[in-house]
Amino acid sequence: MTERPVRTTRLATLLAALTLLSITSGADATAQDPPIEPHRIIGTIYYVGAQFGSYLITTSEGHILHDTGDLAMHERIVDNIEALGFDVRDVRIMISSHAHWDHVEGHAAMKRATGAQVVALGGDAEALASGVDNSALGARGWEPVVVDRVIQDGETVTLGGVTLQATWTGGHTQGATLWTTSVEVEGADYTVAFRGGEIPNAGVALVDNPRHPSVVEDTRRTLRVLNAMEPPDLFLHNHARPAPATLDPTLPVNPACVTCYDSAGWVDYMTRVTAGFERMLREAGIG
Numbered sequence: 001m002t003e004r005p006v007r008t009t010r011l012a013t014l015l016a017a018l019t020l021l022s023i024t025s026g027a028d029a030t031a032q033d034p035p036i037e038p039h040r041i042i043g044t045i046y047y048v049g050a051q052f053g054s055y056l057i058t059t060s061e062g063h064i065l066h067d068t069g070d071l072a073m074h075e076r077i078v079d080n081i082e083a084l085g086f087d088v089r090d091v092r093i094m095i096s097s098h099a100h101w102d103h104v105e106g107h108a109a110m111k112r113a114t115g116a117q118v119v120a121l122g123g124d125a126e127a128l129a130s131g132v133d134n135s136a137l138g139a140r141g142w143e144p145v146v147v148d149r150v151i152q153d154g155e156t157v158t159l160g161g162v163t164l165q166a167t168w169t170g171g172h173t174q175g176a177t178l179w180t181t182s183v184e185v186e187g188a189d190y191t192v193a194f195r196g197g198e199i200p201n202a203g204v205a206l207v208d209n210p211r212h213p214s215v216v217e218d219t220r221r222t223l224r225v226l227n228a229m230e231p232p233d234l235f236l237h238n239h240a241r242p243a244p245a246t247l248d249p250t251l252p253v254n255p256a257c258v259t260c261y262d263s264a265g266w267v268d269y270m271t272r273v274t275a276g277f278e279r280m281l282r283e284a285g286i287g
């Protein structure tokens, strides 16, 4: 996803936005890719991704896989699942954060490897099935994959007593989805949210964008929803990055986690992305 040349006066803003959204090209991401050992994050949630996030949620009746990264990550995710002692063929359901290549390019290969049911929301379901990035960004596509179940805002997936609820966060992509669940650790329940996406990529056309004409309205709605939510105990980002400097010490989270934000981190994150979108609107001349 190469950015066009930009005026110097906008460069700092764009760089900040790029850092915030962790927009990296595949080549850059590979070059900067420190190996991340697969690990349990909390309860039955495991990190099996690389530079792009991928989570395994295990249950007694098979597993749920969240995001498949880019195609280059496919073998690594399979190896990571096996290294944790699980069988990749036990993955029954595949869900995703949002339909951009760095999170769903591996879907078709993973569906072949697992036979899992692919679940996606609205516009992202259309993108997965067509292999075309229909977000405002319109980046590279991927091998089309059959979507077995198309869901709407608020619907849930359940497997082996584990339920995840979809919250539509369209804006970054048309069907970006925040998935939330609850895990129990030593008798205490913790709410966990898997990042969907919040605001459009830096540099996209916000006005008359032919792929996503309602991108501004959908993003405003997304930010209203996210900022009104009760902050989850644990927020899992979909890109590996240095974790925030502070993490609630009472959270029973693996210190190896590279994607973990606590509830204060969620509030700070949402405040920053909201400000980032307001900046984008001003630069686009929208009030």
Ligand SMILES: [Zn+2]
Pocket: 098, 100, 172, 197
């Ligand atoms: Zn994205």
